[in-house]
Amino acid sequence: MDKFTTHTGTAVPLRRSNVDTDQIIPAVYLKRVTRTGFADGLFNAWREDPQFVLNDPAYSGASILVAGPEFGTGSSREHAVWALRDWGFRAVISPRFGDIFRGNALKEGLLPVELELKAVEEIWARIESDPRTAVTVDLTAREVRLGESTWSFPLDDHSRWRLMEGLDDIGLTLRHADDIAAYEATRPSFKPAVA
Amino acid sequence: MVGVTRPRTLAEKVWDAHVVRTAEGEPDLLYIDLHLLHEVTSPQAFDGLRLAGRRVRRPDLTLATEDHNTPTWYDDPSFRLRRGDLLTIADPTSRTQIETLRRNCAEFGLRLHPLGDENQGIVHVIGPQLGVTQPGMTIVCGDSHTATHGALGALAFGIGTSEVEHVLATQTLPQARPKTMAVNVTGELGPGVTAKDLVLALIAQVGTGGGRGHIVEYRGEAIRALSMEGRMTVANMSIEWGAKAGLIAPDETTFAYLKGRPNAPQGADWDAAVAYWRTLPTDADATFDAEITLDAGRITPFVTWGTNPGQGAPLGSAVPDPEEFVSEADRTAARRALEYMDLxxxxPLRDLAVDVVFVGSCTNGRLEDLRAAADVLRGHRVADGVRMLVVPGSAAVREAAEAEGLDKVFADAGAEWRFAGCSMCLGMNPDTLKPGQRSASTSNRNFEGRQGRGGRTHLVSPPVAAATAVAGRLAAPADL
Incomplete structure (x- = not known):
């Protein structure tokens, strides 16, 4: 996983709530067996509309997506995170995320930033009035900064540490292989096996 | 947590029994009793294993099936799939994905139920059906509807592909302990009102984010009175209101359902298992972090009008006015939903004419659901201009339905009796809506384009689906 410490870029206002992962990437793009190359599927249905914000050249090159509440609800497809990363996003700001999406994002170095709706609305207004406005997402300080404004966001210490170090979860867990083996020795015989 | 004596909830008991390691400031490391796989969310995980030179730690706790990408229709009615047939998959990318799963299962020594196998089917239908889903287990799958297995008192939740790889390699997952929530459903459901109506009414009340960060337990007399299959319908939709998992305490209904299933414990193991399962229900004086109460007696057949599962209303009501919603976010979402849904x-919701009716999915694709639809269809015909698909959740459900003659009921009514799979739930296989088509669907998501680009979905129960097929517009059986 790529390390994440602090990131500064321009931001896209996505003024929608309940952006489910079927919207982020429709199921037809999930037939691929690779982990990259999903940018063409990102918001594919919405991008057919020339007015859709991602089609606006003013926001080209943006790396922070600013969305309404309940972003990433629905399907567990990690492809949604891969598509956002492939497009060039490093962080998504929303008042609330779907749990599975949030977990997937943390695994892939896409920072899910939870800010109150009021803060999101203020950011929307400012990046709409000037699409070149620089926004900084600082994981070290757990802050979003825009000009003179600063908003704190919550993230547990463990997730923050993993992101800042770019650590692979499997490697971390395998340090405790003895604990896993010890647990396995205590499993009751009535637990089912399928092989 | 050895020596814990404080009263605990069902979810806490299952969680505590699976903690491999706990440390201050870190998520718990949870042992996973069963890992279910399908073709869509696993290929990249297997690639990761190969890249790192890792093996699957517990092939004996890992079970795979083919469901999302598979066709459910063959032009020749006498056609019978042979085990492992691929001939019927026309789309080369779908075919490659299925072939990839087969290669991965062969390489890593995993049990797979491929197309044409007697146990092939939707991953969340075959687990309980085989008896491999049991109370007190931890179960994960790269699929958000994994909470279905919670109906049997298992702690079951959906994960992403990175986590699939993690479980393959370690049989564990690091997980922060969520909060607990009780959903108390009092009273009893009226005649013709189903588990699906119950859960749709619940989601409309609490919203799509209402369960965020919580493991929920569905409780109360209305839940106890549900069949095992009805309980699966309720638990299945836990993710649609944001819950991490949804459990129902095991009881005599659960034990009777499991006894004698192929992977259920036998002999002395059965007795030991039941004795353990009886210790799992929430202690009388345990407390939840949050509680919700729902009166089952007030629920009537329920349908969705919008583009998320929380945008629902009683069938007897009308399309709502977006301006009447309290928050600006809800008003905006409703305006957009009505525009997309062309409403x-x-x-009146009963005035909405449909083009397609879909009965199936991990929400409502089990035998009881098919019986409920067939009971409504007997002696009726699907309305002119309406296409009705009936898709059993598994090959075994299809066989059981045929043994009861349900296939004849569907065929006589003019519905399509199809093979097992996820089918029109998700717009990934050949079963899709055309742009602008309106469906009544027993599945779980009415998202924009979910059943096919431009398609418009109304979520309904199996009896409402069948009545709608006959009436040609949204209807309850009593309307026929």
Whole structure:
């Protein structure tokens, strides 16, 4: 996983709530067996509309997506995170995320930033009035900064540490292989096996 | 947590029994009793294993099936799939994905139920059906509807592909302990009102984010009175209101359902298992972090009008006016939903004509669901211009339905009796809506384009689906 410490870029206002992962990437793009190359599927249905914000050249090159509440609800497809990363996003700001999406994002170095709706609305207004406005997402300080404004966001210490170090979860867990083996020795015989 | 004596909830008991390691400031490391796989969310995980030179730690706790990408229709009615047939998959990318799963299962020594196998089917239908889903287990799958297995008192939740790889390699997952929530459903459901109506009404009340960060337990007399299959319908939709998992305490209904299933414990193991399962229900004086109460007696057949599962209303009501919602976010979402769904505020929901009716999915694709639909269809015909698909959740459900003659009921009514799979739930296989088509669907998501680009979905129960097929517009069986 790529390390994440602090990131500064321009931001896209996505003024929608309940952006489910079927919207982020429709199921037809999930037939691929690779982990990259999903940018063409990102918001594919919405991008057919020339007015859709991602089609606006003013926001080209943006790396922070600013969305309404309940972003990433629905399907567990990690492809949604891969598509956002492939497009060039490093962080998504929303008042609330779907749990599975949030977990997937943390695994892939896409920072899910939870800010109150009021803060999101203020950011929307400012990046709409000037699409070149620089926004900084600082994981070290757990802050979003825009000009003179600063908003704190919550993230547990463990997730923050993993992101800042770019650590692979499997490697971390395998340090405790003895604990896993010890647990396995205590499993009751009535637990089912399928092989 | 050895020596814990404080009263605990069902979810806490299952969680505590699976903690491999706990440390201050870190998520718990949870042992996973069963890992279910399908073709869509696993290929990249297997690639990761190969890249790192890792093996699957517990092939004996890992079970795979083919469901999302598979066709459910063959032009020749006498056609019978042979085990492992691929001939019927026309789309080369779908075919490659299925072939990839087969290669991965062969390489890593995993049990797979491929197309044409007697146990092939939707991953969340075959687990309980085989008896491999049991109370007190931890179960994960790269699929958000994994909470279905919670109906049997298992702690079951959906994960992403990175986590699939993690479980393959370690049989564990690091997980922060969520909060607990009780959903108390009092009273009893009226005649013709189903588990699906119950859960749709619940989601409309609490919203799509209402369960965020919580493991929920569905409780109360209305839940106890549900069949095992009805309980699966309720638990299945836990993710649609944001819950991490949804459990129902095991009881005599659960034990009777499991006894004698192929992977259920036998002999002395059965007795030991039941004795353990009886210790799992929430202690009388345990407390939840949050509680919700729902009166089952007030629930009537329920349908969705919008583009998320929380945008629902009683069938007897009308398309709502977006301006009447309290928050600006809800008003905006409702305006957009009505535009996408091509609906006008004030139109009675019963006036909405449909093009397609879909009965199936991990929500409502089990035998009881098919019986409920067939009971409504007997002696009726699907309305002219309406296409009705009936898709059993598994090959075994299909066989059981045929043994009861349900296939004849569907065929006589003019519905399509199809093979097992996820089918029109998700717009990934050949079963899709055309742009602008309106469906009544027993599945779980009415998202924009979910059943096919431009398709418009109304979520309904199996009896409402069948009545709608006959009436040609949204209807309850009593309307026929």
């Amino acid at each position: 006008t505020p004030g139109t």
